[in-house]
Each structure stands twice: as structure tokens, then as C-alpha cells.
Amino acid sequence: MDWQQPESALLIVGHGSTVNPDSSAPSLAQAEAIREHGVFREVACCFWKEEPSLRDALLFFREPEIREVYVVPNFISEGYFTETVIPRELELEGRLTTRPGGQVWKYCEPAGNHPAVTELLLRRAREIAPGVAAAETTLLIVGHGTALNENSAVAAKREVEKISALDTYASVQNAYMEEAPLISDWARLTTTPNVVVVPFFISDGLHSYQDIPVLLGIESETTAAASQREVFRRNPHRHHGRDLYYASAIGTEPKFAEILVEQAAAFDTAALDLSPIA
Amino acid sequence: MLPRAERALSDWLASGARGIGQLLIVKTGGFSLRHREDEARADLQVFRSPNDATELARLDDAENYRPLKTAPNLRHGWVLELADLPALRLALDLFYPGRLPALAAWEANQLATTPLRATLDRQTGMYRSAAKISDGEIDELVGRFCRSRGGEPGCLRTILWARDMTGARPSLRLPLDKFIAPVDQTERGEHVMPLLCQEACNLLVAEARKVVKDSSNRAERTGFEGSC
Known part of the structure; x- marks a missing residue:
């Protein structure tokens, strides 16, 4: 992390959860790592469903030395949160917002848009199914999907296109929790003897650790949170005559701290769209 | 500095x-x-x-x-x-x-507070319906959810936000101390830094939505039974 911003702060915005203790863990861990590298004068997190809230974050970074605040959504895709909730709660007027007093808040792209995410997904897929022939394997990238915002599934589709182009797996497909093709239909969607499922989520929170395993049929009911169970699930799971492998989410990877910093750095080098957020 | x-x-x-x-x-x-x-x-x-x-x-x-x-x-x-x-x-x-920055802002006389109705009216998506909560339901909800002791789960913050633009207290079921900044909300009566609440949290917004949903489900059931 050569990029140094002694007159700037980094605000990592996560979803958080009122029911799952692991949801905010990746953001907090990455904030700690970035703080230790001393890239920014200050590093803080805020969450939609936990404390500090996005509204609380309006009170952060009041030192006159902090001229700029980079806001990086620790979200996997553009969507309802990045386009509606975060700008509204943080009172962002667009990509650039100047606060009274002249401090500038720079609204960066979400972590999931970073090009290195593709490699993280592939690494997860390889780690959980070592020695499994990719040519006899379908890779399913599972996103949330929501009727609230049509962009929510775009990032997951983009990753599938990028991985498909590598021509490694027999098939690479998208599936979603809340829109078709549904992950609960995985057996119908695939034909190969091996199916590797990688959740395209930041944390092993409510959706990736508790909901999707039920939708896959590898858990009959919602389990305790990841941090409250002694062992991670054992792969493979034998279902519908196939070997099913299920991975953990990518947001806790140490590489993600670099991704968050690079999304901030990218703001200053990207050609800016200064139009208001829709 | x-x-x-x-x-x-x-x-x-x-x-x-x-x-x-x-x-x-x-x-x-x-x-x-x-x-x-x-x-x-x-x-x-x-x-x-x-x-x-x-x-x-x-x-x-x-x-x-x-x-x-x-x-x-x-x-x-x-x-x-x-x-x-x-x-x-x-x-x-x-x-x-978030509590130390709120305290520092309060001491600098720069802590803006947001009435609960403004917080609820701003919501979109699944929380939009929370704005339909009545004043009476707010009184009951805040009295139950935000109380310093014996609440569900309860909260040790000092509430600085009003119910709405009239400046009304959100709940008359809470002691006046709950709205006075330097009071020790643990009731030990010691000199401690207050946990200031300048705006309702997302947990309270989510509870408000639940109250509205339960209330509309009850109304639907009553209407259905009434029509039989």
C-alpha cells in the first residue's frame, strides 16, 4: 500500500446485521488492517443495521486536517444500497460532496467491482474442491438478487462472464436467492457430477452461512452463525447423485483490505461522472 | 492538537x-x-x-x-x-x-438531532411502511424498546430526538431523566460520560415497521371476522 493519504480518511460502509454476529466482521477486520498500514489519517466503519450507523458517520472526521473522506461501500455490487440507501443516509449529492467547512466526501465504487474479485472467487472455488476436475464441474456464483434494484445482479453476471471466458469449468452459471435462476433449483440447473457453489457475498453472515445452505439442501434448517459453530461445513455434500461443494464468502480474505484501499485510490484516477446519484 | x-x-x-x-x-x-x-x-x-x-x-x-x-x-x-x-x-x-463523536459534537454545540418522524419518513424499500406508525404506538414502542432498564433489549443512550417537528417527547412512559444528557442511565448515579442518541437507530426503525405490520395484520383479521 504505497498510496499515502495523511489528509484523508477512509469510511468503509457495510451492511451489518441485527441477528448475525459475523456480518460486520470483514469490514471491522479490514479497517483494522488498513489502520495498521497507516494509509489514511483515520479509518472508520459504519453500517446499515449495526452501530455506528451511517447517520453516526456524519459526525466523524471533524479534524480540520482531514480534507477528504473516501467512502467505500463494502458491498459486492452496485444496487439498492449503493444507489439509494448510502447516498440518502450519508447525505451524498453525487460522487463528490463538499461539506460545510470544505471537507470533500468522495463516493467510490463498491468493493465487489474491483477486478481482483474474480481471482478471489476462483481461489475459493479451487480451495474447497482440491483435485476435483474442473472439466466435470459446474461453478455456481450465487448472488442475492432483488426486485428492488435491477443492478443488484449485474456484478454476479459480470463475474460469471469473466470466469466463463477462461474456459476452465464445464459450466459457469449465476444463481440467486431472490430471483431466477434460483439457487434452490441448483440440481435442475446443472448436469455435471461436481457442483461448486461460491457465494458472491462479503461476509459469512445470515445469507451465505445460514440461508443459502438451507436453499441448497445441505442443512435442513437454519444453523447458528459461523462464529458460533465449532467447525466449518465439511465438503463435499452428496445430493441428487452429485458432489456439492460450498465455499465461504470472500470478504474476509486479507486481499480485501487492499481492494478497499484501491477502490479509494481509483476514485482519483477514474474519469468522474459528476452527475447526481439517481 | x-x-x-x-x-x-x-x-x-x-x-x-x-x-x-x-x-x-x-x-x-x-x-x-x-x-x-x-x-x-x-x-x-x-x-x-x-x-x-x-x-x-x-x-x-x-x-x-x-x-x-x-x-x-x-x-x-x-x-x-x-x-x-x-x-x-x-x-x-x-x-x-459512534458515541464519542456524538459527545464531542454535543460539547461543541454542533450535534443536530433528527425527529423520529423525519427518520421514518426518509425510509425506502421494506422500511417505508414504518412511517405509518401512530403517535400512540410510538409512545408504547419507545417506552418498551429504548428504556434504560428492563427493556427489550433496552438501551443506555440518552434520547435527544423528539417525536416530530412539534418537539414532543417520543414517549411519556420513560422517566424525564432518559432525555437529560449527563444522567447516568445505569441508575448508579455516578459521574459518567453520556451515550447520546441524536437520531433513532435502525433497530428502532425495524421495530416500528414490525408494529405497523402487526397492527395491519390485526386489522385485516378483525375485518375478515367481522365480514363473516
């Missing part, structure tokens, strides 16, 4: 404040933090990194998740030894996220 939150923290400690929320702060070579109810205990597990506060604040004594860090259910049995004021500030930011 010290950052504003550290300055506020330092000033409060110099004024003799014993802690914040359920935390006792003791000046040592650096600082030590523990549960205020653990003051006399000698069998505490020792932690030394401010980042340990994340784990210490995450679960209660029964290992249940604490989604609201200002709920009066901080776990017991530990002591956190911290080297200096920046480490203390970081730990407090993890135990009680």
Missing part, C-alpha cells in the same frame, strides 16, 4: 468521569477498562489490544449476539489494558460505536 473525540474524552476524564455506559475507565500508566460491576473483581481475564474490544462487545454473558452495543447487557469477566489515550479512544469506538 488532539483529535476532537480524544479531546472530549480527555476533558471528561479530567473532570472525574468514572466511565461511559457500563464501562469503568481507570487511569493506570495508560488506561484500563472493565465492566463497572466488575470493579472489585480480581479474577478478570486480561486483554491488551484496543481491537479486542470488538470481540468483548459482540456477545453478552449468555453468548447471545448484541446487535445494539448500547444495550445494558455488556459481558462481564474481562479487563482491557490500554497503553494511551488513542488506544482508549479506539476501544471505546468499538464498545460504543
Whole structure:
């Protein structure tokens, strides 16, 4: 992390959860790592469903030395949160917002848009199914999907296109929790003897650790949170005559701290769209 | 010059404040933090990194998740030894996220508060319906959810926001002390830094939505039974 911003702060915005203790863990861990590298004068997190809230974050970074605040959504895709909730709660007027007093808040792209995410997904897929022939394997990238915002599934589709182009797996497909093709239909969607499922989520929170395993049929009911169970699930799971492998989410990877910093750095080098957020 | 939150923290400690929320702060070579109810205990597990506060604040004594860090259910049995004021500030930011900046803003007379109705009216998506909550339901909900002791889960913050633009208190079921900043909400009556609440949290917004949903389900059932 050569990029140094002694007159700037980094605000990592996560979803958080009122029911799952692991949801905010990746953001907090990455904030700690970035703080230790001393890239920014200050590093803080805020969450939609936990404390500090996005509204609380309006009170952060009041030192006159902090001229700029980079806001990086620790979200996997553009969507309802990045386009509606975060700008509204943080009172962002667009990509650039100047606060009274002249401090500038720079609204960066979400972590999931970073090009290195593709490699993280592939690494997860390889780690959980070592020695499994990719040519006899379908890779399913599972996103949330929501009727609230049509962009929510775009990032997951983009990753599938990028991985498909590598021509490694027999098939690479998208599936979603809340829109078709549904992950609960995985057996119908695939034909190969091996199916590797990688959740395209930041944390092993409510959706990736508790909901999707039920939708896959590898858990009959919602389990305790990841941090409250002694062992991670054992792969493979034998279902519908196939070997099913299920991975953990990518947001806790140490590489993600670099991704968050690079999304901030990218703001200053990207050609800016200064139009208001829709 | 010290950052504003550290300055506020330092000033409060110099004024003799014993802690914040359920935390006792003791000046040592650096600082030590523990549960205020653990003051006399000698069998505490020792932690030394401010980042340990994340784990210490995450679960209660029964290992249940604490989604609201200002709920009066901080776990017991530990002591956190911290080297200096920046480490203390970081730990407090993890135990009680967002509260030191709110306190510093309040002291600088710059803490804007948002009426509950404005918070609810701003919601979109699944929380949009929360705005339909009645004043009577707000009175009951805030009285139950935000109370300092015996609430569900309860909260040790001092409420600074009004119900709406009229400036009305959101709940008449809470003691007046709940709305007065420097009061020790643990009812131990000590001089502590207050946990200030400048705007309703997302947990309360989610509860408001639930109240509206339950109320409309009840109305539908009554209507259905009435039509038979």
C-alpha cells in the first residue's frame, strides 16, 4: 500500500446485521488492517443495521486536517444500497460532496467491482474442491438478487462472464436467492457430477452461512452463525447423485483490505461522472 | 492538537468521569477498562489490544449476539489494558460505536438531532411502511424498546430526538431523566460520560415497521371476522 493519504480518511460502509454476529466482521477486520498500514489519517466503519450507523458517520472526521473522506461501500455490487440507501443516509449529492467547512466526501465504487474479485472467487472455488476436475464441474456464483434494484445482479453476471471466458469449468452459471435462476433449483440447473457453489457475498453472515445452505439442501434448517459453530461445513455434500461443494464468502480474505484501499485510490484516477446519484 | 473525540474524552476524564455506559475507565500508566460491576473483581481475564474490544462487545454473558452495543447487557469477566489515550479512544469506538463523536459534537454545540418522524419518513424499500406508525404506538414502542432498564433489549443512550417537528417527547412512559444528557442511565448515579442518541437507530426503525405490520395484520383479521 504505497498510496499515502495523511489528509484523508477512509469510511468503509457495510451492511451489518441485527441477528448475525459475523456480518460486520470483514469490514471491522479490514479497517483494522488498513489502520495498521497507516494509509489514511483515520479509518472508520459504519453500517446499515449495526452501530455506528451511517447517520453516526456524519459526525466523524471533524479534524480540520482531514480534507477528504473516501467512502467505500463494502458491498459486492452496485444496487439498492449503493444507489439509494448510502447516498440518502450519508447525505451524498453525487460522487463528490463538499461539506460545510470544505471537507470533500468522495463516493467510490463498491468493493465487489474491483477486478481482483474474480481471482478471489476462483481461489475459493479451487480451495474447497482440491483435485476435483474442473472439466466435470459446474461453478455456481450465487448472488442475492432483488426486485428492488435491477443492478443488484449485474456484478454476479459480470463475474460469471469473466470466469466463463477462461474456459476452465464445464459450466459457469449465476444463481440467486431472490430471483431466477434460483439457487434452490441448483440440481435442475446443472448436469455435471461436481457442483461448486461460491457465494458472491462479503461476509459469512445470515445469507451465505445460514440461508443459502438451507436453499441448497445441505442443512435442513437454519444453523447458528459461523462464529458460533465449532467447525466449518465439511465438503463435499452428496445430493441428487452429485458432489456439492460450498465455499465461504470472500470478504474476509486479507486481499480485501487492499481492494478497499484501491477502490479509494481509483476514485482519483477514474474519469468522474459528476452527475447526481439517481 | 488532539483529535476532537480524544479531546472530549480527555476533558471528561479530567473532570472525574468514572466511565461511559457500563464501562469503568481507570487511569493506570495508560488506561484500563472493565465492566463497572466488575470493579472489585480480581479474577478478570486480561486483554491488551484496543481491537479486542470488538470481540468483548459482540456477545453478552449468555453468548447471545448484541446487535445494539448500547444495550445494558455488556459481558462481564474481562479487563482491557490500554497503553494511551488513542488506544482508549479506539476501544471505546468499538464498545460504543459512534458515541464519542456524538459527545464531542454535543460539547461543541454542533450535534443536530433528527425527529423520529423525519427518520421514518426518509425510509425506502421494506422500511417505508414504518412511517405509518401512530403517535400512540410510538409512545408504547419507545417506552418498551429504548428504556434504560428492563427493556427489550433496552438501551443506555440518552434520547435527544423528539417525536416530530412539534418537539414532543417520543414517549411519556420513560422517566424525564432518559432525555437529560449527563444522567447516568445505569441508575448508579455516578459521574459518567453520556451515550447520546441524536437520531433513532435502525433497530428502532425495524421495530416500528414490525408494529405497523402487526397492527395491519390485526386489522385485516378483525375485518375478515367481522365480514363473516
